[in-house]
Amino acid sequence: MTLTIGDTAPDFEADTTEGRIRFHDWIGDSWAVLFSHPRDFTPVCTTELGYMAKIKPDFDRRDVKIIGLSVDPLDNHVSWAQDIADTQGAAPNYPMIADTDFAVSKAYGMLPADAAGDPTDRTPAQNATLRNVFVIGPDKTIKLMLIYPMTIGRNFDEVLRVIDALQLAATHKIATPAQWRQGDDVIIAGSVSDEEAHQIYPNGWHAPRPYLRIVPSPLSPA
Known part of the structure; x- marks a missing residue:
């Protein structure tokens, strides 16, 4: 599925580190940032998840909810969170989706429709396209899409800057x-x-x- 700015963000149900959610209901009347990761225990993503935990209050002040995604199962997410806390000084304080059946990744066009099998058998390189950032408005439409290569850490200060501009333009x-x-x-x-x-x-x-x-x-x- 090809998505672009202005499209409705696909709704889904998924298990997360904070329980099972239906995405649109979870967003509610807030804004949301969905950001994806090729696999757990990857180096660049480890730094990103820690940084997002540290600046979560900046998103909270803007009424923006954060949610991460990886194809790893929940127990890997829990173990990874400890590594992130140990190495980055902050563990994820927002939910992480366990997209073990690739359903969310496919719905958002991040993995091809024929992706299948045990997610833990896939290498990060096979999931290299899972390096997306989606900013979604209260109307559930996509306001921003960013895609980064695996070797380049994402600039979440820029995401905050864009959210400031989007919220100003919305009002x-x-x-x-x-x-x-x-x-x-x-x-x-x-x-x-x-x-x-x-x-x-x-x-x-x-x-x-x-x-x-x-x-x-x-x-x-x-």
Whole structure:
């Protein structure tokens, strides 16, 4: 299955380290980040899971739930969590999906439809495409998709930055420029006419070009 931004995130039931869940019900009215891993006990993923545990409060403040995925069984997840705590200083404090039948991985287009067999017989290289990040909104649609190679650690600070921009755009008719950070100026969305923009921004805007209308962020300090 090929997914893209704007598609409904496939719903599923799965066993996790925090019990069995139905994904859409688990998300509820929150945002969610689903990030996948080729196998348990892999080096780069070990560092990522530990870092996510450390910055989970940053996701909590944004009303974003975190959930990981690997094809390993739950007992491996539990053992791996101890390794992560020992080497990274923090164990996963969010659920990890045990996708032992590859159902979730296939539904999200991360593994081919013919993937089968004992998941613990597969090498990490066979699951190299399980290096995805999906940001999913409260409406259960996919807002962001990232895919990383096995050798490159993911930048979850960037995921937080994008979530800030997505949440701002969801509540205001704006877009964000390159390298945007919370509090920086924003761009009036192209779908907003000048007439409507004058109602929203009565003090006007800076426009180096008619299509590039720059205003202070609605969340900037007064």
